Amino acid sequence: MNESLREIFRYHTWATLRLLDHCTALPPEQLDETIPGTMGTIHDTFVHIISSDAGYQARLRGDASLRIRDAKSLPLSELRGYFVERSKGWEDALDHLDDFDPTLEPEDDHPDAVPHVRDLLLAQAIHHGNDHRTHICSILGANEHEVPETDVWTYWFVTRNVRLVH
C-alpha cells in the first residue's frame, strides 16, 4: 500500500518536471500566456504549483523554512531546483508517515485549529499539482502550442522503459 502512495507522488514529481522542462524551452513571452477559466499565466501557475507544494510539506513537517520566499520573482530554472528538493522531502516523508501528525492553524476561512491533517495535506498536494498542470496544458492547447504527454500511461512507459510500438 505504501508503494501505491509512493508511486502517486513519484508521478506527481515526474509530470510536474516534464511539464516544467517543456515550458522552459518555450520563448519567454509564451510563459505570459493564459486563457479564461485557469489560474493565470503559465509562469504564475508554476509559481503557484511549486510554492504551494512547498507550503503543504512545510505544514506536514512543521518546518516553515521549507516555504519558498518571493517565488513569483523566480525563473523556472530556480523553481525547478526547489521542486526537486521538495520532491526528495516528500519521498522521505512517505518513509516516516507515522512520525507526522500536523495541525492546521486557524486561518480566515476556518477560525479553529484543525488537528490530524496529515492525510489532508497529502491529498491536497496530489490534487493541487494535477489541477494546475491541467490548467497549463489547457493554456498550451488553446494557444495551439504542443502539449507534452504527462499522463500516467506515459509515466509508466518512460519509467519502466517499456518498448513502445510505433
Added chain:
Amino acid sequence: MTEPLHELFRYHTWATLRLLDYCATLPAELLEFTAPGVYGTIRQTLAHLITADAGYLSRVTYDVSVRIASTASLPLDTLREHFVKQSQGWQYVLDHIDRFDPTMPAREDHPDLPHALNLFLNQAIHHGNDHRAQVCSILGANGLDVPEIDGWMYWFVTRAIPLSE
C-alpha cells in the same frame, strides 16, 4: 499506512460527485458548453471521466460488468449511479489490495504490462483530477460559478469543520 490512499480515493469520489451534482442543477444547454484547450463539453467530459474510471476498475478486478457500454446518451443522474458503484468497487480494491495483480493487455503501441496495479490506481486519481479541472475551467471561462472541490473543502465538509461566513 492504508489510510492516505483511502483518503485520496474518497476525495476522488467526493469531488467528482460534488461537481456532478452541481452540473446537474444547470440548465441542459449549459452542459453543452466547452472552452479552448479542454477535452470537450461539460457533458462529454463528465461522461468520459466516469467511463474511463469504470474501465480502470474493470482492468484491476477483471470484472467486465463494471464497464459502461455507452455514455453518449446517458443523463448525469445515471452516470452518478454508475460512479457511486464504482467508488464502492475502489474501496473494496483498497481493502483487499494484496489480492489484485492486474496485467494491462497489449495494445497497438505497447506490449502486455504485468503488475500494473499502481498504474491503474495512479491513473484513476490523475484522470479524475485532470478532467474535473477541465470542467471547472469551462464553467469559469463561461462566467458560471465554479464549485469548491479542492482537498481543503473535502476535509472541511467531511469533518464538519466550522467555516467562516
